[in-house]
Amino acid sequence: MNALFPAGFRWGSATAAYQIEGAAAEDGRTPSIWDTFSRTPGKVRNGDTGDIAADHYHRVREDVALMKSVGLTDYRFSLAWPRVQPTGRGPAGQKGLDFYRCLADELLEAGIRPVATLYHWDLPQELEDAGGWPERATAERFAEYAGLAAEALGDRIGTWTTLNEPWCAAFLGYGSGVHAPGRADDQAALRAAHHLNLAHGLAVRALRDALPTTVEVSLTLNLHVARPLTDTPQDVDAARRIDAVGNRIFLDPVFHGRLPADLVADTAHLTDWSFVRDGDLTAISAPIDSLGVNYYSPALVAAGRSESPSAWPGAADHVRFLPAPGPRTAMDWPVDASGLHELLLRLRDELPGVPLLITENGAAYDDYADPEGAVHDPERVAYLDAHLAAVRRAIDDGADVRGYFLWSLLDNFEWAYGYGKRFGIVHVDFASQRRTPKDSAHWYAEVIARGGLPR
Numbered sequence: 443m444n445a446l447f448p449a450g451f452r453w454g455s456a457t458a459a460y461q462i463e464g465a466a467a468e469d470g471r472t473p474s475i476w477d478t479f480s481r482t483p484g485k486v487r488n489g490d491t492g493d494i495a496a497d498h499y500h501r502v503r504e505d506v507a508l509m510k511s512v513g514l515t516d517y518r519f520s521l522a523w524p525r526v527q528p529t530g531r532g533p534a535g536q537k538g539l540d541f542y543r544c545l546a547d548e549l550l551e552a553g554i555r556p557v558a559t560l561y562h563w564d565l566p567q568e569l570e571d572a573g574g575w576p577e578r579a580t581a582e583r584f585a586e587y588a589g590l591a592a593e594a595l596g597d598r599i600g601t602w603t604t605l606n607e608p609w610c611a612a613f614l615g616y617g618s619g620v621h622a623p624g625r626a627d628d629q630a631a632l633r634a635a636h637h638l639n640l641a642h643g644l645a646v647r648a649l650r651d652a653l654p655t656t657v658e659v660s661l662t663l664n665l666h667v668a669r670p671l672t673d674t675p676q677d678v679d680a681a682r683r684i685d686a687v688g689n690r691i692f693l694d695p696v697f698h699g700r701l702p703a704d705l706v707a708d709t710a711h712l713t714d715w716s717f718v719r720d721g722d723l724t725a726i727s728a729p730i731d732s733l734g735v736n737y738y739s740p741a742l743v744a745a746g747r748s749e750s751p752s753a754w755p756g757a758a759d760h761v762r763f764l765p766a767p768g769p770r771t772a773m774d775w776p777v778d779a780s781g782l783h784e785l786l787l788r789l790r791d792e793l794p795g796v797p798l799l800i801t802e803n804g805a806a807y808d809d810y811a812d813p814e815g816a817v818h819d820p821e822r823v824a825y826l827d828a829h830l831a832a833v834r835r836a837i838d839d840g841a842d843v844r845g846y847f848l849w850s851l852l853d854n855f856e857w858a859y860g861y862g863k864r865f866g867i868v869h870v871d872f873a874s875q876r877r878t879p880k881d882s883a884h885w886y887a888e889v890i891a892r893g894g895l896p897r
């Protein structure tokens with residue numbers, strides 16, 4: 443295998459606003475659904491909230507300097523909708539925009555390309571109060587917000603991602619309820635998925651209207667690699683159902699302007715899909731310039747039943763999830779880089795001509811700073827090495843992968859797990875906010891400097 447990556451490969455890292463920024467009530471930011479959810483007893487471990495997080499809002503210079511020391515060529519972050527457009531309607535929040543202007547300027551000055559995601563799950567609470575993603579109006583609000591952000595920041599930001607992982611927003615937020623806003627309603631989750639697709643399509647149009655044609659417009663999906671336990675028709679059908687409501691519910695509308703027929707059949711007892719209006723699928727399938735892929739681990743499935751309430755409408759009554767083999771991360775997620783290779787080859791075959799970016803990949807481990815102040819994380823290094831090798835193999839096999847964004851730069855607020863799960867290549871001591879690059883940060887810096895893996 444060639445261990446070097448193609449010239450021009452984008453070496454990045456990723457974060458998200460609510461997970462690192464803190465400053466939750468500063469400079470006109472209004473509450474998002476994650477502020478509300480994290481304050482609801484029992485929803486987030488240890489009662490953790492994003493009020494302070496990694497205090498990135500006040501430490502932009504220091505954090506960009508860390509990125510520069512690692513040698514990142516690109517940095518993926520998200521804009522907090524409740525900062526950029528407090529309450530989700532009307533005029534932009536100038537101080538919120540100033541923060542992102544300053545971040546983008548610091549990045550550009552450091553020679554790092556800013557990659558902005560418009561929605562990484564922090565819906566303004568006022569829009570949830572008006573019905574949230576199950577309501578069509580939320581998609582229309584999102585397109586307005588996209589237009590505002592593009593007008594204000596388009597001179598500094600060359601890559602725009604509309605949504606991060608709409609599957610999680612729809613099915614963990616409204617299906618299983620383990621994420622904000624914490625509703626458990628299969629039908630609402632399916633409506634949310636459609637309106638997130640619509641939000642994406644309308645935002646693509648708003649971005650194109652506001653920005654020069656050279657700007658890259660993208661979407662990030664967490665695509666599921668669901669492997670059947672056996673090749674019996676029942677187990678194969680279980681994997682098909684997960685693929686329908688986990689992957690093709692987004693891929694088919696976005697890239698082919700259609701709903702998957704099997705998904706409509708699987709969910710017929712829940713909805714007639716009449717919330718999909720004429721013209722929606724055309725809007726959703728507006729061409730984009732690349733697809734962002736987030737990958738952590740594969741799943742093993744078999745015929746059976748899942749617990750209720752579940753994140754898998756139309757599949758849960760027919761599918762059970764089994765522990766996949768292999769070592770585990772601190773999230774209890776199996777480590778298996780072959781799933782990433784498999785996924786990239788599938789996208790090579792199904793979406794020819796669509797450049798791919800790995801917009802998230804990484805692992806949580808129970809890291810700590812030793813008495814000398816070093817953080818040794820050999821398991822994370824092994825995880826990253828194996829997954830980058832899988833990407834490199836996929837490129838050799840013809841997948842058009844243009845970049846890799848490691849999740850995550852900093853230890854941060856890991857949603858329902860709070861601060862207990864550390865994904866960063868930079869350790870954060872949340873009491874002092876001291877940053878300490880872990881061994882993996884030094885390792886990644888060497889990979890970037892070399893342009894590939896140490897082979």
Ligand code: FCB
Nearest residue numbers: 458606607610849856857
């Ligand atoms: C993804 C999220 C990201 C982070 C990682 C571990 O689903 O997009 O914010 O929490 O998982």
